[in-house]
Amino acid sequence: MDMDIDGTDGKPYVLIEPRKLPITKGSRNRVNYTNGESSNSLLGTFLEPKTGIVYDKRMRYHGNLHEDEHHPEDPKRITVIQEKIKDTGCLNRMVPIKAREVLPEEACLVHTEDHWDFVTKTAHMSDNELIKNADEYNSIYLNNETAFCARLSCGGVIELCKAVVEGTVTNGFANVRPPGHHAELNEPMGFCIFNNVAVAAQCLRKHYNVEKVFILDWDIHHGNGTQKAFYNDPNVVYCSIHRYENGHFYPGDKALANYTAIGGGEAKGKTINIPWPRAGMKDSDYIFAFNKVVMPIAYEFSPDIVIVSAGFDAAEGDPIGENHVSPSGFGHMTHMLKTLADGKLILALEGGYNLDSISKSALACVKVLLGEPPSKLGPIKPNQDCMETIHQVIRTQSKYWNCLAPVYYATEDRLPGQLLVDMAEMLKMYRTRNLYSKYKLIPVPLSDGKLGQRFTNLACCSGDLFRKEVVFFFVHDMADFRADTRATSNSINVSNSYMIDTVYLYIETILGNEHGIIDVDVPPVVNQPKNENQDLKDLLIFLWDNLIEATNPKKVILIGAGRGCRSLAGLINERDYSIMEKVVCTIMIPGPNEVPSVSKRTDLSTWYHNNANVLLPANHPFWDKKMKREHGSCSKIEDLNNMPVQDMLVHLHNDMFSHINQILVNGGPANSSNEEGNN
Ligand SMILES: [Zn+2]
Incomplete structure (x- = not known):
């Protein structure tokens, strides 16, 4: 099949014979940037949007010298896309825009001259030199055609952007390679040589009446190069949705790709990162990000032009991205x-x-560019990790964008003279007083200095613990506040805000049955300290040794809810034999947190699997993973989806206590398979 795109005679630019370009900066060749004003009048004559396409089969020449190794950045990528667009009849409806090589003065609006010179030199290197040079960079391959293809790819994006600004077409798709968004100012990186999108954006700003550019990067990887190119530029928004995994996913710069990277100087808020904490994100998660962050910010910014770094490695079936965006989602x-x-x-x-x-995916986008509606998506149901991520992005960016109000409060926003009282401290005081006056629970004195500092008043127990045959060891998150915030600030409307605490329901049930209780409140953490779980585990071990071992009840029930589950699993590992002897039932309700696991040791993991019921919402990411014995016996509960842990506790209360009572009456653990069926 002949994939050549026809020439574009009569288009308002001068074509340059690619091979005759000088190889250093300072060329006398010029691209003719027409004055956008006059040709914009063409827009008035359009009856329907015109969609441009850039494709040049010579971009396939850039290839991997190790021919026996298949490289994912396969030259066929652009061919299959072009064939798909042609075979479905879309190509006939598009305006071909001819690619040409980027000029040095254009590329150097973003890149250094050293970078340009290095890329240029690769055209004349021996194979050994090419391999040696490529190895010095991060995820790059080179051949003698690389420089030409990279110039063509970059110039192609520029030409398409020009055609849009000049009104030749309304919108367009640049089917180009090598890609660009990882290319740094001074070096190629991540399969990218020149930063096509960044260079095109700078060309538009230099030569046209284009002031503000909105760059949306939906490639699965963070576009480090593009972000850096505009980090201090208040007139370019760079917004990236990418897999992050706390900085472990490529390109792996933890600080740069996180939501905390917001732009510098005058450009604060102009870099917006939406970093997914894991793979497996779907249409719903991307649409949610668009509805909550991308589109509100884009409207407030009001750009003159929008350029998408349209990688399709977040697509369903991509071996690297492992996300599940459908063609319709991209549409x-x-x-x-x-x-x-x-x-x-x-x-x-x-x-x-x-x-x-x-x-x-590319076809779905092209059809929408041509004016077709995107095909219908199912109901939008973002997952918990998505919602947490978006929440953090909004918290961070709300200072810079009115559309994301209310503005979140940080302690450094305090005005001189204002007193700050941590609500967790207020809650602790209230709780200690209440647990004693209502239930005669007393705070456990913590002898150890470090534990005392962090956990005073957070661990309480029945005063008559030593008389009890059955003791509940209950580790849970602190109470929630449900607050009515004002529209433009996050100050709370106190008369319409409440503390929600389900723990009292549990304490009353336990005490009502004449059992003893050790109750541990896990305080909230804003920036989770690294040793949080270690500290909490130390507290649980202290309580086990000093209260359970000392009072020696016949039966112990462990209940973990929220973040405390992991430390409870840590306690089980540390006091394994004593726990296997005394604990008749374990209930874990981790909520959205990770599913805890005990040691893989056969006796302990078998005991845990038979003893522990782990109750999880049906949309917990754990269900996508491989379940093992050391995770306990897990049950999937539809009704818990997206529910706060405090609400889960209410929901599960009756079933849980009838299950526990059955075990206490029968004298041993119930068959865990029955439990699964009940839920
Ligand atoms: Zn990518």
Whole structure:
């Protein structure tokens, strides 16, 4: 099949014979940037949007010298996309825009001259030199065609952007490679040579009446190069949705790719990172991010043009991204972005390594660019990790964008003379007083200095513990506040805000049955200290040794709810034999937190599997993973989806206590398989 794109005679730019370009900066060749004013009048004659496409089969020449090793950045990527667009009849409806090589003065609006010179030199290197040089960079391969292809790829994106700004087309898709968003100012990186999108954005700003550019990067990887290019530029928004995993996913810069990277100086708030904590994100999560963050900010920013770093490695089936965005999901994101900037929207290919997925995804985007509606999505149900991430992004960015109000409060926002009282401290005081006056529970004196400092008044127990045959060891998160915040600040409307505490329900049930209780309140943490779980585990061990071992009850029930579950599992590991002897039942309700596991040792993990009921919402990410004996006996409960742990406790209360009572009456653990059926 001949994939050549026809020439574009009569288009308002001068074509330059690619091979005749000088190889250093200072060329006398010029690209003719026409004055956008006059050609913009063409827009008035459009009956429907015109969609441009850039493709040049010569971009396939950039290849891996190790021919026996398959590299994911396969030259076929652009061919399969182009074929898909052609075979479905879409190509006939598009305006071909001819790619040309980027000029040094254009590339150097973003890159250094050293970088340009290095790339240029690769055209004449021996194979050994190419391999040696490529190895010095991060995830790069080179051949003698790399420089030409990279210039063509970058120039292609520029030409498409120009065609959009000049009104030749309304929008367009740049089917180009090598990709660009990892390319740093001074070096190639991550399969990228020149930063196509960043260079194109700078060209538009330099030569046209384009002031504000909105760059949306939905490639699965963070676009480190693009972010750096505009980090201090208040007129370019760089917004990236990417897999992050606390900095463990490529490109792996923990600080740069997190939501805390917001831009510098005058440009604070102009870098927006939406970092997924794990793989497995779906259409719902991306649409949620668009609805909550991307589109509100884009409307407030009001860009003159929108450029998408359109990698398709977040697509369903991508071997690297492992996310599940459908072609329709990409179509919807494209559709939303079309509403901005008079519809001036350019999609430039970045990554994407499953040939089938990328061609279907690109086609869905192209159809939307051509004016077709995106196909319908199912109901949007973002997962817990997505909602947590978006919450953090909004907290961080609300200082810079009115649309994300209310503005979140940080202690450094305090005015001189204002007194700060931590609500957790107020809650502790209230709780200690209440637990004693209502239930005669007394705070456990903590002899150890470090434990005392952190956990005073957080561990309480029945005063007559030594008389009890059955003792509940209950470790749970602190009470929640449900607060009515004001519209533009996060100050609380006190008369309409409440503390919600389910723990009292449990304490009353336990004491009502004449059992003893050791109750541990796990305090909230804003920035989770590294040793939080270690400290809490030390407290639990202290309580076990000094209260359980000392009073020697016949039966112990362990209940963990929320973040404390992990430390409770730690206690089980540390006091294994004593626990296997005394504990007749363990209930774990981790909520959205990770599912705790005990040691893999056969006797302990078998005991735990038979003894522990782990109650999880059906949409907990754990269900995608492989369950093991040391995770206990896990039950999937639909009704718990997205519920705060405090509410889960209410929901599970009756079933849980009838299960526990059955065990206490029968004298041993119930068959765990029955439990699963009940839920
Ligand atoms: Zn990528």
